[in-house]
Amino acid sequence: MLYGPLDKLRKGLPLRCEIDSDAPAGTGETVLGPVTGGILLSPAGKTLVAQGYLDVELEMQCVRCGRLHPVNLHIVVERECSLEQIDDPSAYLEEEDLGPMPIANGDDIDLSELVRQLIIINVPPRPLCRPDCRGLCAQCGADLNEGSCGCEAEATDPRLSALRAFLREP
Numbered sequence: 001m002l003y004g005p006l007d008k009l010r011k012g013l014p015l016r017c018e019i020d021s022d023a024p025a026g027t028g029e030t031v032l033g034p035v036t037g038g039i040l041l042s043p044a045g046k047t048l049v050a051q052g053y054l055d056v057e058l059e060m061q062c063v064r065c066g067r068l069h070p071v072n073l074h075i076v077v078e079r080e081c082s083l084e085q086i087d088d089p090s091a092y093l094e095e096e097d098l099g100p101m102p103i104a105n106g107d108d109i110d111l112s113e114l115v116r117q118l119i120i121i122n123v124p125p126r127p128l129c130r131p132d133c134r135g136l137c138a139q140c141g142a143d144l145n146e147g148s149c150g151c152e153a154e155a156t157d158p159r160l161s162a163l164r165a166f167l168r169e170p
């Protein structure tokens with residue numbers, strides 16, 4: 001994700017980057033299709049501000065039923081950046097108080113690390129294939145979205161187990 005030489009930014013001029021490229025490696029998720037969007041880089045004193053948005057589609061596993069399903073991420077970008085070299089990118093993810101994100105790769109603007117981290121930060125922690133996903137039966141493992149398996153009521157309704165206990169009495 002290279003966006004030309006740093007000269008313009010070094011001179012304090014803003015630069016608009018149209019994003020339409022493959023996701024940077026190492027997001028940890030299966031990315032379906034390209035990352036699109038637009039980011040405006042505006043120099044602000046010694047740092048610069050990246051503002052804009054990104055859209056990307058991920059394939060994620062539902063936390064209730066395990067189904068793989070597409071998740072559309074719309075990411076609003078508002079991040080302080082610097083013209084420092086990207087040296088050890090992982091260092092910028094570990095701290096709560098994130099410092100300016102470096103975007104220099106040699107003499108070029110490189111937004112791949114910025115985009116990679118924005119995707120990681122915005123991945124939903126508990127993805128659902130649909131808001132009302134019913135998940136799997138804890139006993140037989142049947143997908144309850146496809147209908148009841150029959151053992152659900154038995155396990156959870158205390159009145160039924162009381163009745164069964166009663167019927168088992170000699």
Ligand SMILES: [Zn+2]
Pocket residue numbers: 062063064065066067128129130133134135
């Ligand atoms: Zn599900």
Ligand SMILES: [Zn+2]
Pocket residue numbers: 137138139140141142149150151152
């Ligand atoms: Zn069941």
